[in-house]
Amino acid sequence: MAEVADSCFLGFDFSTQQLKVVAIDGHLAVVHQSSVQFDSELPEFRTHGGVHIHSDQLTVTSPALMWVKALDVLLEKMRSAGFDFSRVKAVSGSGQQHGSVFWRTGARQTLNHLDPRKHLHVLLQDSFALQDSPVWMDSSTSGQCQSLEETVGGAQRLADITGSRAYERFTGNQIAKIYRLKPNEFSESERISLVSSFASSLFLGEYAAIDYSDGSGMNLMDIGEKRWSQVCVNATAPALAEKLGDLTPSTAVLGCVSPYYTERYGFPQSCKVLAFTGDNPGSLAGMRLREGDLAVSLGTSDTVFLWIQDPKPTVEGHIFCNPVDCSAYMALICFKNGSFTRERIRNECAGGSWELFSSALRSTPMGNNGNLGMYFDVMEITPPAVGVHRFNAEGQRVAAFDREVEIRALVEGQFLAKRVHAEKLGYKIIQGTRVLATGGASSNKDILQVLSDVFNAPVYTIDVPNSAGLGCAYRALHGLMAETGQSFSETTRSAPDPQLAVRPEPGALEVYAPLMLRYTALEDQLLNDCKL
Ligand code: XUL
Numbered sequence: 001m002a003e004v005a006d007s008c009f010l011g012f013d014f015s016t017q018q019l020k021v022v023a024i025d026g027h028l029a030v031v032h033q034s035s036v037q038f039d040s041e042l043p044e045f046r047t048h049g050g051v052h053i054h055s056d057q058l059t060v061t062s063p064a065l066m067w068v069k070a071l072d073v074l075l076e077k078m079r080s081a082g083f084d085f086s087r088v089k090a091v092s093g094s095g096q097q098h099g100s101v102f103w104r105t106g107a108r109q110t111l112n113h114l115d116p117r118k119h120l121h122v123l124l125q126d127s128f129a130l131q132d133s134p135v136w137m138d139s140s141t142s143g144q145c146q147s148l149e150e151t152v153g154g155a156q157r158l159a160d161i162t163g164s165r166a167y168e169r170f171t172g173n174q175i176a177k178i179y180r181l182k183p184n185e186f187s188e189s190e191r192i193s194l195v196s197s198f199a200s201s202l203f204l205g206e207y208a209a210i211d212y213s214d215g216s217g218m219n220l221m222d223i224g225e226k227r228w229s230q231v232c233v234n235a236t237a238p239a240l241a242e243k244l245g246d247l248t249p250s251t252a253v254l255g256c257v258s259p260y261y262t263e264r265y266g267f268p269q270s271c272k273v274l275a276f277t278g279d280n281p282g283s284l285a286g287m288r289l290r291e292g293d294l295a296v297s298l299g300t301s302d303t304v305f306l307w308i309q310d311p312k313p314t315v316e317g318h319i320f321c322n323p324v325d326c327s328a329y330m331a332l333i334c335f336k337n338g339s340f341t342r343e344r345i346r347n348e349c350a351g352g353s354w355e356l357f358s359s360a361l362r363s364t365p366m367g368n369n370g371n372l373g374m375y376f377d378v379m380e381i382t383p384p385a386v387g388v389h390r391f392n393a394e395g396q397r398v399a400a401f402d403r404e405v406e407i408r409a410l411v412e413g414q415f416l417a418k419r420v421h422a423e424k425l426g427y428k429i430i431q432g433t434r435v436l437a438t439g440g441a442s443s444n445k446d447i448l449q450v451l452s453d454v455f456n457a458p459v460y461t462i463d464v465p466n467s468a469g470l471g472c473a474y475r476a477l478h479g480l481m482a483e484t485g486q487s488f489s490e491t492t493r494s495a496p497d498p499q500l501a502v503r504p505e506p507g508a509l510e511v512y513a514p515l516m517l518r519y520t521a522l523e524d525q526l527l528n529d530c531k532l
Contacts, residue, residue, distance in 0.1 A: 005258050008084070011472030012071075012093030014199045016036075016062075016135065016277055016300045017050040019070040021078070022469035023088075024477065027138070028495040030464055032039070036070045045069075049300065050342065051116065051135055058140035061132035064101050067195070067473065070123035075265055085266045090217065090476035091203055091257065092274035093197030094282030094468045098169045102130035102178070102189040103198075103207070107387075111205050116263035120202060129188040133195070134174040135460065137336065139379050141173040144180075148173060148219060153237040155315045162232060163216050163223040163311070163319035163329075171218035172236045175246075178235035188488060192243045194218070196275035200276035205258025209248035213330075216320035222322055223311075223329070250277050250323040251488075253479050274479030279468040281323035282304055286471025287436045287462060288492050294422060296451060297467070298441035302338035304418045306331045306427055314384065317425045324488035333421050334381050335345075335414070339440055341377050345410045349403040358446035360404040361411060362494050366453050367511040369393060372400055372518060373409030374417070374526065382421050395518070396488050411447055415454040415520040432455045436498055438467040448501050453508035460498035486512075495508045 001524070005379065013020045017039070023032035036042070038050040045066040052061050078085075107127035114123055145166035152158045153167035166173060171194060179186045191207045194215070198207035215221045220236065222229040227247060233240045248254065252275045261267040280303050287295050289307050297303045311329040312320040318512025322328035342357075350356035379386045390398045390409065401409055435457050441447050442461050452459040464470045478491040 006087065006089040007089040007119065008254070009473045009476040010088055010091040011256070011282070011469040011474070011476060012091065012174065012199060013279060013282065013466060013469040013472065014067055014095040014195050015468070016096050016137070018194050019067065019074050020466050020469045021074060022464060022466055022473045023083070024470070024473040026251070028474070028477070028492065030470070032078065032081070032083055033466065033469075034074055034081065036073045038066055038070060039071060042066055042069055044067065051137055052132065056140060058138065060135055060137035062099070062135050063131055064128045064133045064198070065121055065125060067199070068124050068202065072119045073120055073455075079265060085261070086268060086313070088249070088267050088271050090274055092201065092250065092476040092479065093196070093199050093276040093473040094279045094472050095199050095276060096136055096257055097194075097214060097278035097280060098171050098174070099133055099135040099195040100171050101128065101133050101193045101198035102172055102185060103127060103191040103193065104129040105190040108190065108207055109208070109214070111201060111258075114205055114258055114260035115131070116260050130178065130182065130186045136169045138174060139168040141168045141177045144176040145172040146494045147177070148187070148232065148235050152231055152244045158219065158232070158268060159313040161222050161229050161317055162219050163313050164219060165315045166219055167277070169381075169462040172232060173219040175240065180209050186237065189243055190350060194278075196276040196278055200254060200273055201272045202259065203257050204255050205260060206255070207245055208245045208254050208273070209275065211248050211250040211252070211275040211277045211323070212321035212326065213250040213281040213323040214276075215247050217278060217318065219245070223319060226321065243430065248275050249326050250275050250517065251326065251475070251479060251482050272476075272477050272479060276350050276472070277323045281320060281330065282468035282471040282475070283438055284322070284330055284471065285324050285475050286464070286467030286469070287438060287496060287498065288489065289436065292430070292433060293436055294427060294455070295436040295438065296418060298338060298447070299439035300339055302335040302414065302418070302439075304421070304422050306425070312426070314425065317423065324478070331425050331506065333418070333425065335417065336378055336381050337376050341375050342410065342441060344377060345375070345407060349372040349406050356445060357407055358444060360407040361446040361450060363464065364404050364408040366505060366508060367515060368405060368408045368412055371405050371409050372515070373401065373406070373413045373483045374523070375410050375413060382417070383523050383527055385530055389522075389526060391522060395522075408450070412454065413513075415451050416516060417456055420516055420523070429455060429457055434498070437457045437461050437501065438465065440465065445502060449505070452502045452504045454512050456504045456512065458503045458511045461501045462498045
């Protein structure tokens, strides 16, 4: 298709700390990338890491208008860089999962009539009933979680319906909290979007439906039936279903871009908007995950995800609908203490230098001579524990490690947790298993070496660190091809394969198999201590 070859497809990623875009051509080659950092480029919103942590330390929000302004800045940057918007045939994107945007009554009208002479953030400044959107880092909704599980018939029952037990960051529990604490803002809202469907609404000039995959992160959707679960919606807030709107398959074309983009930036009128989804589902697409692969994303949060056909939800981890194949699912485990914690230890133990951090990993042995650590700077999701816990080879608690030992203990502890919890979800490492790494820290070979050793499997990376944006650019292309019945894997067949980064060191299995058992036992002990 010559027309497709000359075309361009955009994937936006509204993540916690920045907004990014990846553009690919019809041959799947990346032709443009840009980003806007919230803290440094939009300092007027006074965020730290893209968020505001409130004084209770549990409530975490981001200004919805900051995300809108970031889109203005990004599109202007692309224009200044000479990006030719007239070639864009389709856009899609992703957003940090679970976050919610409360649109004020009347915002639909505003979206429908965007004046192309003005910036979006000027046009939409009065469009949010809640200025500060709850985001995935929030852990202030324990009460709501407890009450939802009780109403539905327990944690496992809720997981059977929605793919997850009640989690504090999941959107339904956040909405229940807003309904209770801010009833006026709740009733002033005519639509509640996820960050992803909010972002697609900006492009459509109309409220966009929530897609099945990101919708699975709300504790509100029946993931088998792919519709809102009546019992969950009713338990969350009154008349919620109408504020949530419809759900849509993640592979659906939602419509064409609003005339705003045609007139202001020169997008073609026919440019399609494909359903936006969550950033982890977007990464699954960007990594072109195959059944049997395990993907590890090393970002603000660290996540592990797997492609599964026949899900069996448990009270640990999450099952989401698959973003590229509506008949499949994905499993996801999220670890909140990801790059912030690595950066803290780098600052404290390596003078802020990744080079020194890496050399500490190179100069310490696999297994760290039995020293093991768990570093939960903020309340962790998996396992639900907080604080820094260090154990020496005899299993005794110690207050501190030497700097180099601390660095290895952190990285090993983070990866042991990932393997232990992936295996609890039924994942098995077999001959041919690939660990696919993505996210900021995936560019550090020494960190990847530890990952490879702990999993005793080769680690692959993809060239573009922004896998969610890339995945959504692929999804945008697939959205057009899907009309011809083509599968996602066929559409992306010619994309560059992940590159082998590192292989496990000889002897890794012997070192880490017993450490996995020790880690599991120490984690159990920690959780028991927390309950006392
Ligand atoms: C996933 C999760 C995080 C966010 C980060 O459940 O909460 O990975 O999606 O953007």
